[in-house]
Amino acid sequence: MFIDTHVHLNNPQLEANFEQVINDALMVGVEKMIVVGYDLETSKKAVELANQYDFIYAAVGFHPTEIKNYTDDEYQNLELLASMPKVVAIGEVGFDFHWDTTTKEEQLTAFVRQIELAKKLKLPLIIHSRDAHQLTFETLKKHNASKVGGIMHSYSGSVEMAKEYLKMHFCLGISGPVTFKNGKNMKDVVKAIDAKYLVSETDSPYLTPEPYRGQINGPKNVLLIVEEMAKLKGISISEMAQNIKDNVKRIFGDKYE
Ligand SMILES: [Zn+2]
Numbered sequence: 001m002f003i004d005t006h007v008h009l010n011n012p013q014l015e016a017n018f019e020q021v022i023n024d025a026l027m028v029g030v031e032k033m034i035v036v037g038y039d040l041e042t043s044k045k046a047v048e049l050a051n052q053y054d055f056i057y058a059a060v061g062f063h064p065t066e067i068k069n070y071t072d073d074e075y076q077n078l079e080l081l082a083s084m085p086k087v088v089a090i091g092e093v094g095f096d097f098h099w100d101t102t103t104k105e106e107q108l109t110a111f112v113r114q115i116e117l118a119k120k121l122k123l124p125l126i127i128h129s130r131d132a133h134q135l136t137f138e139t140l141k142k143h144n145a146s147k148v149g150g151i152m153h154s155y156s157g158s159v160e161m162a163k164e165y166l167k168m169h170f171c172l173g174i175s176g177p178v179t180f181k182n183g184k185n186m187k188d189v190v191k192a193i194d195a196k197y198l199v200s201e202t203d204s205p206y207l208t209p210e211p212y213r214g215q216i217n218g219p220k221n222v223l224l225i226v227e228e229m230a231k232l233k234g235i236s237i238s239e240m241a242q243n244i245k246d247n248v249k250r251i252f253g254d255k256y257e
Pocket of ligand 1: 006008036092
């Protein structure tokens with residue numbers, strides 16, 4: 001019934017209790033999980049997991065803070081991985097100016113390179129944007145990312161900008177903050193935007209929803225996010241979940257069943 005479109009089962013924090021984490025999710029009705037890479041190693045791991053489990057799909061990509069010494073080699077490997085059958089997206093890619101491990105120029109080069117790869121392989125993008133709303137938008141627009149669209153991961157921008165993203169064929173990833181008392185921004189987006197453009201994600205092991213803030217997040221908690229989304233939209237949980245299923249299918253297309 002539920003889909004977690006953004007989970008880091010490839011992160012060491014979740015690898016330790018892997019079977020338990022998976023089983024807990026299946027028990028509450030999570031049907032599909034998209035494991036998202038953030039560097040070359042975790043992208044490989046995402047593909048391995050997708051090959052191993054029916055209900056797992058992979059996204060491969062280099063997160064803006066992880067690209068420091070990457071050369072053509074890493075990008076060639078990324079292209080090979082992205083061509084595998086169960087790889088449904090390029091991600092997570094984008095900008096992150098909260099940390100300073102990489103410069104703005106390095107991040108821009110890596111981002112554009114991966115947007116071009118997504119267009120070449122006709123794969124949607126999963127976008128990470130932190131402290132960079134305007135530049136993320138401008139970069140996606142300038143490089144015609146609307147050709148592939150994708151998901152704005154854990155969308156934290158305004159309702160106005162959300163509407164601009166919809167025009168560019170992006171959907172909005174709704175995550176744990178929608179359950180927070182101070183999560184007004186994300187709540188407003190869910191209320192204002194048609195359910196046809198919203199998807200659910202946990203970003204586990206990060207962004208744990210209420211009432212479990214402070215604990216390690218797991219894909220089973222996607223239920224709490226869909227519950228809150230349904231409440232905000234004034235529809236049933238099953239109706240919200242069905243919308244999300246349809247949206248995910250539309251975004252990921254043929255490589256996702
Ligand atoms: Zn993530």
